[in-house]
Amino acid sequence: MKILLIEDDKNLCELLQYQLQKEMHQVDYCHDGRDGLDLFLQNAHDLVLLDRMLPTMNGLLVLKKARNAGLTTPVILITALGELYDRIEGLDSGADDYIVKPFEYEELSARIRSLGRRSGSFEDNGLLQVGDITYDSSLRILYGPKCELQLSGREGLLLEVFLRNPSCTIKRMVIFSKVWGVDAPVEESNLDTYIHFLRKRLRYAGSRLNLKTIRGNLRLPFLCRRQYENK
Amino acid sequence: MSIKLSPIQNLILLPLTKKITMLLLANADSDHLPMQMELCQPDELLLNAYEKYESLAAKKQISLLISLPDTLFPDCYCDRERIMQVFSILLDNALSYTPSNGTIQLSLTLNKAFLCFVVSDTGCGIAEEDKKRIFDRFYRSDQAHTDKMHFGPGLCIAKEIVTAHQGKICVEDSAEGGSCFFVELPIHC
Structure with a gap:
């Protein structure tokens, strides 16, 4: 936390x-x-x-x-x-x-x-479930329909930001601060690199979730389980 | 007045990190490098190494870049901590020898049955005659260099670890004039 x-x-x-x-x-x-x-x-x-x-x-x-x-x-x-x-x-x-x-x-x-x-803003058991994926934040393992994947430290923090705020549009600076920390000496463009990595991870895992860019900010659209099953 | 110490007394007086390094080398000599093997995703290993050095590189005004493949590579069967140690040794060296505004690039490719991790920099490079010897124990490539922190058994340790994984490590010149270290590890079948 x-x-x-x-x-x-x-x-x-x-x-x-x-x-x-x-x-x-x-x-x-x-x-x-x-x-x-x-x-x-x-x-x-x-x-x-x-x-x-x-x-x-x-x-x-x-x-x-x-x-x-x-x-x-x-x-x-x-x-x-x-x-x-x-x-x-x-x-x-x-x-x-x-x-x-x-x-x-x-x-x-x-x-x-x-x-x-x-x-409820942070889980005792470290498990976050949204749509067709489950993420174990304590082990940094992403479980998807096709396979499970080990995420790096920053990939995990980035995914957590979206899983704790499903279907919310989040400002880039807020995401950057949550993942890298305030006053981090790295460039904000690192966020774009990690968004790219995270999109790949979701694809590898076989998830239908996808990060959407909305006027420069980001959102993970969430469908409820029934909507996924009916798709 | 100077006193000559016995080998045991010398070992006791060494700083702890050096003791651990000496013990590691001693174990490697005896073919007993302790390892805990597990299946690891190679891109996640390299990305963790990148994240560990991201802030330090930024503070030194060195661009630290990473390039990962678009497809998922096979896992490798390795000791995660030891492989991270290899990456740390290579990145420590790269940060030491790359000047401000220089670049260090990490990348990962697949070469038949081997995963190839690459650490390249735009630093001062390594002379041709030194390239084969820098993995030797206690070899110093620059006799004029006074910073003892960055010499010694680091690259030798890296080689021992990679060899213990049935892999290979070598160095070539990078396109930008610096050094390019290659670590090859077999994929898990």
Whole structure:
């Protein structure tokens, strides 16, 4: 899972990053509110861990601006402000969960898993099924009508973007940020190369799914199983 | 005051990576290179190597390109980690010897019963007299080069791994004046 960590305590940030990466999460991080909002608005993450007391822009304002922009990414507020009023204010501002410092990492990890089960935006068993394909994200294996194929790391991330958003038109920059990360030092044209690779994979696997380009953005049209069977 | 160390004392004092490399070579000498074989898709192997070095190449302002076939090639039966190690050795070398604004290209072709992985660069190239010897243990092709990180047993290790897979590795000049390394592995029948 891709996690955005917005925390001004650099020691805590480094520790959380280490623990999250041990659990195979990809972590982007920053230490102030304005940078955090910029990263948040790129809509490239599955989850945001947000401190409340941040320089340049406090965490609640970051959260409110992101929600006003239409982003529904799950957010866990991480803060030393633990009074009842603080927790209510945080949750009413749009947070999905609230954890008070100091905390044990295992509790944060459990809350992350809990959010995943509730939102459905990331699967516990790693299996995504759309149309005539199933993708195992933990093993990076694509199962199609004709055969199963092993995908590379980026191919897998790219396919996941579309499988988690079937029949949605997704902007190129959003796809790029989700797959390569924000501020990646590579060119955006790499995305075209990988779209080409992914189209080939779907063809090899015998799938009738195909990535469509719509005014420069991309979509994976999805038919329900009955529509596939009747075709 | 200088002290002469025994071979065991020398081994203990080596950095860990060098110890692992020495042990690998020692095992290869004894025909016991530990391997875990599995069926692998060759294009996925090469693509993973490309992805591993993509950011580093970009930071060094080197174009890292990959060309994969339009058709699905047969699988190869290999030790995934060891083959990735071979690609890493070749890419490390290519990145070391290719200047900024240069190009490194990865490609994959099928040559009868062999899969051919190619790593070519626009670097300084390798002198004809050195081409046969660069896979020898501890051979240095450029005596004036002071960066010891990029010499030593890397290409020898790569050759040992490829040989253990009943494959072949060699180097030629690339069209752009740099080097072109070929790794051939048998397809799985």
